Amino acid sequence: GDSAFEQVARAADIPIYAVMAAFREDPSPMKLNLGFGVYRTEEGKPLLLNAVRQAEQLLVNDLSADKEYLPITGLPEFNKLSAKLIFGADSPAIKENRVSTVQCLSGSGSLRIGADFLAKHYYQHTVYLSQPTYGNHPNFFAAAGLAMKTYHYYDPKTNGLDFQGMLQDLGAAASGAIVLLQASGHNPTGIDPTAQQWEQIRQLMRLKRLLPFFDCAYQGFVMNMDADALPVRMFVADGGECLVAQSYSKTMGLYGERVGALSVVCKTTDVASRVESQLKLLIRPMYSNPPIHGASIVTAILKDRYIHGVYILSALQDGREMYSRWVTELKQLTDRIATLRQQLHLALLDRGTPGDWSHITRQVGMFSLTGLNAEQVAFLIKEYHIYMSPDGRINMAGLSSKAVPYLADAIHAAVTLV
Ligand code: PLP
Numbered sequence: 286g287d288s289a290f291e292q293v294a295r296a297a298d299i300p301i302y303a304v305m306a307a308f309r310e311d312p313s314p315m316k317l318n319l320g321f322g323v324y325r326t327e328e329g330k331p332l333l334l335n336a337v338r339q340a341e342q343l344l345v346n347d348l349s350a351d352k353e354y355l356p357i358t359g360l361p362e363f364n365k366l367s368a369k370l371i372f373g374a375d376s377p378a379i380k381e382n383r384v385s386t387v388q389c390l391s392g393s394g395s396l397r398i399g400a401d402f403l404a405k406h407y408y409q410h411t412v413y414l415s416q417p418t419y420g421n422h423p424n425f426f427a428a429a430g431l432a433m434k435t436y437h438y439y440d441p442k443t444n445g446l447d448f449q450g451m452l453q454d455l456g457a458a459a460s461g462a463i464v465l466l467q468a469s470g471h472n473p474t475g476i477d478p479t480a481q482q483w484e485q486i487r488q489l490m491r492l493k494r495l496l497p498f499f500d501c502a503y504q505g506f507v508m509n510m511d512a513d514a515l516p517v518r519m520f521v522a523d524g525g526e527c528l529v530a531q532s533y534s535k536t537m538g539l540y541g542e543r544v545g546a547l548s549v550v551c552k553t554t555d556v557a558s559r560v561e562s563q564l565k566l567l568i569r570p571m572y573s574n575p576p577i578h579g580a581s582i583v584t585a586i587l588k589d590r591y592i593h594g595v596y597i598l599s600a601l602q603d604g605r606e607m608y609s610r611w612v613t614e615l616k617q618l619t620d621r622i623a624t625l626r627q628q629l630h631l632a633l634l635d636r637g638t639p640g641d642w643s644h645i646t647r648q649v650g651m652f653s654l655t656g657l658n659a660e661q662v663a664f665l666i667k668e669y670h671i672y673m674s675p676d677g678r679i680n681m682a683g684l685s686s687k688a689v690p691y692l693a694d695a696i697h698a699a700v701t702l703v
Contacts, residue, residue: 359388470650
């Protein structure tokens with residue numbers, strides 16, 4: 286019979302998922318997946334961090350633990366610890382009790398709740414996104430009903446930051462406009478502003494009363510926990526307001542646990558508590574309250590470091606070693622990615638591949654925007670079974686040392702033949 290949904294039109298595939306589906310169906314033994322931003326070991330396997338394993342063991346053995354509902358805003362201790370991680374343990378905004386932090390469904394959920402909050406409670410409905418930006422960013426803001434504009438960010442001529450273009454665009458934005466910024470390890474370009482550039486961005490944005498919305502999906506993935514949080518802390522130190530979305534997907538390898546937080550830094554305690562009351566009204570009809578397990582893992586690890594809000598050197602603390610284990614493991618991941626960058630750059634130099642490939646090592650974080658165009662990417666997929674997003678972004682964390690020569694051969698062929 287006729288379906289009640291006969292009128293439903295087929296939606297286009299989501300580009301990166303289409304690439305991943307093609308990868309799965311490809312029978313070639315040489316196939317290489319550099320699409321999705323997930324970490325893989327040298328053997329191409331997913332990685333569960335030992336710190337996470339240890340935290341989960343602790344949770345399993347905790348006989349007082351239960352699986353009750355969390356509050357609408359999530360695990361209170363998780364929220365406190367997450368705020369301290371990004372803003373710093375001695376952040377004045379936290380001490381003055383004017384930060385409202387709510388546990389959300391990872392970075393994505395935090396961005397969406399933040400976008401919905403702004404659409405409903407903020408007077409300016411235009412958000413500026415970097416050109417280019419993470420593919421899902423526009424979707425969060427479109428779904429919230431906000432208007433989008435872009436600011437210059439990536440300069441294809443230098444494979445670096447178009448800082449003048451960025452300042453010009455922000456300088457021309459309407460007063461009060463929202464600006465989405467990535468705190469570190471910019472996706473997809475791998476290019477971050479320097480501390481001096483961040484200071485200029487901050488001055489301009491405060492002068493123009495632009496509202497910063499930070500996306501922090503890679504804290505600790507570039508330098509370390511504190512250095513990667515610097516831009517956020519600069520904007521908080523001036524006493525102004527901002528929104529911050531945090532994710533533990535990449536930094537703790539908790540992708541499928543969907544654990545993250547949205548913080549709104551306000552001018553006063555009173556505003557922060559009113560903001561939180563409205564965040565609850567957004568969350569309640571959407572999913573009622575967030576899941577408990579991932580947040581409990583993160584809390585166990587972070588708690589290791591902060592005891593009663595005081596910074597503790599974990600190594601000195603008997604049995605409290607999960608935090609340092611986590612940081613050490615994260616450092617191993619980022620060091621390995623840096624080595625892969627060097628290996629790929631050298632392999633391209635060895636082959637005399639036309640063009641300047643130094644950006645591969647200049648870029649930071651998980652991704653590299655190679656500069657390969659859509660035709661060259663299609664060639665890599667067809668002829669070499671090397672899968673990546675159509676914009677030429679590769680997930681460096683999906684590469685292995687043994688696959689570097691093959692990738693370099695493929696890039697060399699694409700650049701010289703296509
Ligand atoms: N923000 C950026 C910049 C990302 O790269 C990602 C994931 O790739 C996310 C947010 C969202 O990830 P999740 O929802 O798993 O935290």
